[in-house]
Amino acid sequence: MSPSPSPGPAALLRVARGGDRRAVARLITLVERGGDTALEIAGLLPAADDAGHVIGITGAPGAGKSSLTGRLLACLADAGRTPAVLAVDPSSPLTGGAILGDRVRMDGFAAGAFVRSMATRGQQGGLAFAVPATTRLLAHLGFDPVIVETTGVGQVEVDIASAADTTVLVTSPGWGDAVQANKAGLLELADVLVVNKADRPGARDARRDLELMLDLGHISGLEARAGRRPEIVLTVATTGDGVPELLAAADAHRASLAAGDGLVARRRRGRRLELAATLERSLRALVDTAMDTPAGRRVLADVEAGTMSPADACAVLLAGMGPQPPRGA
Amino acid sequence: MAPEADEGTDTRAWREAYRRAPLREVPFETMSGVPLEPVYGGSPLPGRFPYTRGVHASMYRSRLWTMRMFAGFGGAADTNLRFRELLAAGGTGLSTAFDMPTLMGADSDDPRSRGEVGRAGVAVDTLADVEELYAGIDLGSVSTSMTVNGPAPVLFAMYIAAAERSGVARADLSGTIQNDILKEYQAQKEFIFPPRESVRLVTDMIAFTTAQMPRWNPVSISGYHIREAGSTAVQELAFTLANGFAYVEAEIAAGLEVDAFAPRLSFFFNCHNDFFEEICKLRAARRIWARWMRDRYGAADERSLLCRFHTQTAGVSLTAAQPEVNIARVAIQALAAVLGGTQSLHTDAFDEALALPTDRAARIALRTQQVIAHETGVTNVADPLGGSDYVEWLTDELERLAGEVFDHLLELGGGSILEGVYAGIEDGYFVGEIADAAYRFEREVNAGRRIIVGVNAFTEGNDEQVRDTLRIDPEVERCQLARLAAVRSARDGAAVERCLREVGACAADPARNIMPPLIDAVTALATEGEIVATLAAVLGTHVERIVV
Amino acid sequence: MTGAPPRIVLAKLGFDGHDRGLKIVARILRDAGMEVVYLGLRQTPEGVAAVAEQEDADAVGISMHNASHLTLGPAMVEALRALGLATPVVVGGIVPADDAETLRAAGVAAVLGPGASAPEVVAAVRRVAVPDDG
Numbered sequence A: 001m002s003p004s005p006s007p008g009p010a011a012l013l014r015v016a017r018g019g020d021r022r023a024v025a026r027l028i029t030l031v032e033r034g035g036d037t038a039l040e041i042a043g044l045l046p047a048a049d050d051a052g053h054v055i056g057i058t059g060a061p062g063a064g065k066s067s068l069t070g071r072l073l074a075c076l077a078d079a080g081r082t083p084a085v086l087a088v089d090p091s092s093p094l095t096g097g098a099i100l101g102d103r104v105r106m107d108g109f110a111a112g113a114f115v116r117s118m119a120t121r122g123q124q125g126g127l128a129f130a131v132p133a134t135t136r137l138l139a140h141l142g143f144d145p146v147i148v149e150t151t152g153v154g155q156v157e158v159d160i161a162s163a164a165d166t167t168v169l170v171t172s173p174g175w176g177d178a179v180q181a182n183k184a185g186l187l188e189l190a191d192v193l194v195v196n197k198a199d200r201p202g203a204r205d206a207r208r209d210l211e212l213m214l215d216l217g218h219i220s221g222l223e224a225r226a227g228r229r230p231e232i233v234l235t236v237a238t239t240g241d242g243v244p245e246l247l248a249a250a251d252a253h254r255a256s257l258a259a260g261d262g263l264v265a266r267r268r269r270g271r272r273l274e275l276a277a278t279l280e281r282s283l284r285a286l287v288d289t290a291m292d293t294p295a296g297r298r299v300l301a302d303v304e305a306g307t308m309s310p311a312d313a314c315a316v317l318l319a320g321m322g323p324q325p326p327r328g329a
Numbered sequence B: 001m002a003p004e005a006d007e008g009t010d011t012r013a014w015r016e017a018y019r020r021a022p023l024r025e026v027p028f029e030t031m032s033g034v035p036l037e038p039v040y041g042g043s044p045l046p047g048r049f050p051y052t053r054g055v056h057a058s059m060y061r062s063r064l065w066t067m068r069m070f071a072g073f074g075g076a077a078d079t080n081l082r083f084r085e086l087l088a089a090g091g092t093g094l095s096t097a098f099d100m101p102t103l104m105g106a107d108s109d110d111p112r113s114r115g116e117v118g119r120a121g122v123a124v125d126t127l128a129d130v131e132e133l134y135a136g137i138d139l140g141s142v143s144t145s146m147t148v149n150g151p152a153p154v155l156f157a158m159y160i161a162a163a164e165r166s167g168v169a170r171a172d173l174s175g176t177i178q179n180d181i182l183k184e185y186q187a188q189k190e191f192i193f194p195p196r197e198s199v200r201l202v203t204d205m206i207a208f209t210t211a212q213m214p215r216w217n218p219v220s221i222s223g224y225h226i227r228e229a230g231s232t233a234v235q236e237l238a239f240t241l242a243n244g245f246a247y248v249e250a251e252i253a254a255g256l257e258v259d260a261f262a263p264r265l266s267f268f269f270n271c272h273n274d275f276f277e278e279i280c281k282l283r284a285a286r287r288i289w290a291r292w293m294r295d296r297y298g299a300a301d302e303r304s305l306l307c308r309f310h311t312q313t314a315g316v317s318l319t320a321a322q323p324e325v326n327i328a329r330v331a332i333q334a335l336a337a338v339l340g341g342t343q344s345l346h347t348d349a350f351d352e353a354l355a356l357p358t359d360r361a362a363r364i365a366l367r368t369q370q371v372i373a374h375e376t377g378v379t380n381v382a383d384p385l386g387g388s389d390y391v392e393w394l395t396d397e398l399e400r401l402a403g404e405v406f407d408h409l410l411e412l413g414g415g416s417i418l419e420g421v422y423a424g425i426e427d428g429y430f431v432g433e434i435a436d437a438a439y440r441f442e443r444e445v446n447a448g449r450r451i452i453v454g455v456n457a458f459t460e461g462n463d464e465q466v467r468d469t470l471r472i473d474p475e476v477e478r479c480q481l482a483r484l485a486a487v488r489s490a491r492d493g494a495a496v497e498r499c500l501r502e503v504g505a506c507a508a509d510p511a512r513n514i515m516p517p518l519i520d521a522v523t524a525l526a527t528e529g530e531i532v533a534t535l536a537a538v539l540g541t542h543v544e545r546i547v548v
Numbered sequence C: 001m002t003g004a005p006p007r008i009v010l011a012k013l014g015f016d017g018h019d020r021g022l023k024i025v026a027r028i029l030r031d032a033g034m035e036v037v038y039l040g041l042r043q044t045p046e047g048v049a050a051v052a053e054q055e056d057a058d059a060v061g062i063s064m065h066n067a068s069h070l071t072l073g074p075a076m077v078e079a080l081r082a083l084g085l086a087t088p089v090v091v092g093g094i095v096p097a098d099d100a101e102t103l104r105a106a107g108v109a110a111v112l113g114p115g116a117s118a119p120e121v122v123a124a125v126r127r128v129a130v131p132d133d134g
């Protein structure tokens, strides 16, 4: 069985620029798989492109991230814009499989938008490794904004703040979301704070709690570091109430970044962290390869038997690796 | 908790109730002629609080359970014909199954309805269809059961309007409408509006029947579908009763007296393969309901305490492999339902895992009930298993496990079961628990730790195929579309508009009861789809949180 | 590159709400290392096809219990082809043996009957869902 030869990345990119959705989808698959093809695609994109707007949406499981994203898509369509969404869900650490269920809440509103689900594939922190490369691709193809929904696994989701220009933290009333987020340091990362489910009792209290925590942040100098006190928006994702205000707040944040050197600084930081992640991944791949040789297995056996110390083994293995050409992870 | 009645009082009261009960004209003795007492063992006795052993003192000695079979397929005229046959054959109750578009509030000419019109039940778009469905049947003398949930108030309005136009007053109507929306979010997924808005419609219907239709059961609280979705028996028991408590709390919050409506609440359970667990589940259900109604909700009328239920054998337990073996499964499940004291029973046809049941398979299913009722002798003695250490222990244990679920919901809801159920729906608690249970079962079967005859063991003979399955003629869809088009063009469009506006206005005002404007709208021949769309514009629609 | 997990879009077409089977299949495929885009209930062939396009899916799995598989199964295949996608379609649920033939003739890649075991499900999906390495 020989599948018809698929077009190469350059050809795909050309077609994708012309608006072909299949080509966009295919390119994302290639970026996501990594390797040389992903590097090739990255190389085809302008190096420092400050166009576009990447909005990260994070928050506890069930806070309403997907519902809000869906409503944002409707708002954006009304405004004549063409958004894209990357919806990230966790891969199973045991089997590598994943169930990606976010887009169901968006599809009803997504006419004209491009929505793609992505599994974390072993990456920690609520994002998939390929997210920065994919958002760059989508922004380059003219999608504006590119919205990234993080997993909501409840862990600290710091990565999103480096992968997005604007980070939106979604909380809901009555569940201690705000307090949890504060404890986890998430408030420091948020550019816009949302109290969703504002139709529920306690929304005003939740808002007050957030204000209070921000006031404390003001005292501790947090606001000075972030540059700007995050706006708080109340929304009801099930009806769309407050969603235009949320969009306005995100746009205003983007504008304020662009007015100063904020955007440049963020994207620099993003690239720095992306480099670190890529490096880490490449090193891990090198290590895995080195361990999977006869020499590697011998050293491992010695360490397991206690006849060689882990430190000595490490030195032996590192010496065996030598300098290697860079690889897309 | 109030002390349970002492032994002497309990026995005296039971004896008195038994003496007053009419008895069937059959000998209550074994096949060898050994005469039998109506019940063995001591307190608590059947028909006595907390009703563990049954809701009546004499149980099946007075009246067998109702043997209910579904009818509903094709167009209204086809089903009407089947109804008349059933009535001519001595039936007194009609059970109506609607097709999927009707159950989801969509008209037959909605593009989403393509291929589903008249398939799994009868297609209803307007009052004209309901009038044809029950044409020539005296609705004042039969009892009708309607299996519909999401758009229940609309179908109910059509039924009332059809009856009144045929000269039967609404107060004289008797029957049941399933109308249990909470389990839809948890299991069957036939919801339209968001949970709170839907529960408001349910409370409106309960308030309406309480005031105007004393012989109508406005909700049948159903565990059946929870089980079919893959839950365990404990989950079925706990979630169903919790839903019942939720409706009670909603109704009390709406200002009704508990004893005004609670006697009309009834239940619908599943009966699966684990014989003793199913029996104990039904016994525990009666006991929990009675205790909670008396102690938590302050019910004083004895009828408010009774958990009366319909049971259906477990469709999900039927196998496509060696389908005739399903006859044995159904028989055992039906026997458990009877030993568990059911008031009414539906037995599945053995070919249902393959397609809609054939006449022959449906007849065998009914005959199975008749064998249990007339040949096995299990009807002679109430709760014949009561008093067995095992059965009493397992009943207690299931009650305890259900209690853990109630505690969890009370915690989620800050002391309210209703709020706990809403929270559990919203955060995916119910669907998550059910999906976990279903997957666990599946894995056990796949790993061979759980044997399913003909599926993962004893598979010799598996390649015989049952080919004789019922098919619905695609012509049905074409006819229904033509009927609907004719109704649309003949009606007074301005009147329809006016009525729909009134439905919308009423929906927007939670203080008003939705039923009167619905009855006006269906009388003006507004379609089900139009009315549902009008309601959805005000109440919103629901998309569930995906929990796989 | 090898080792990329197959990406499968799972959905139920039509109004019927029995999603127990579909959810179990979703977990089975996840546990076999696949990425499942789960759309759940009440999808249309056109909607599922649009999703398959955006997700660059390697297969589409649809589940049906409402006796309308003969209408909706072929409609699913057509909706994909209308977008120029060759994505294979797997149909599961209550499908009598005669109808399985008809579905295959209409371009459905595999049919899983009501009694399909987990290994059968995984094998069928693996067979049709080959992530192409273009």
Ligand SMILES: Nc1nc2c(ncn2[C@@H]2O[C@H](COP(=O)(O)OP(=O)(O)OP(=O)(O)O)[C@@H](O)[C@H]2O)c(=O)[nH]1
Binding pocket: A059, A060, A061, A062, A063, A064, A065, A066, A067, A068, A102, A105, A151, A152, A153, A196, A197, A198, A199, A200, A235, A236, A237, A238, A239, B425, B426, B427, B543, B544, B545, B546
């Ligand atoms: N009442 C109310 N419910 C909401 C609101 N927003 C979301 N929900 C409900 O909250 C639940 C979760 O919504 P999702 O949008 O799936 O939340 P999420 O944050 O994307 O969830 P995960 O992706 O699973 O972490 C759903 O049942 C929604 O219907 C809101 O504003 N008000």
Ligand SMILES: [Mg+2]
Binding pocket: A065, A066, A067, A101, A102, A149, A152
């Ligand atoms: Mg989500």
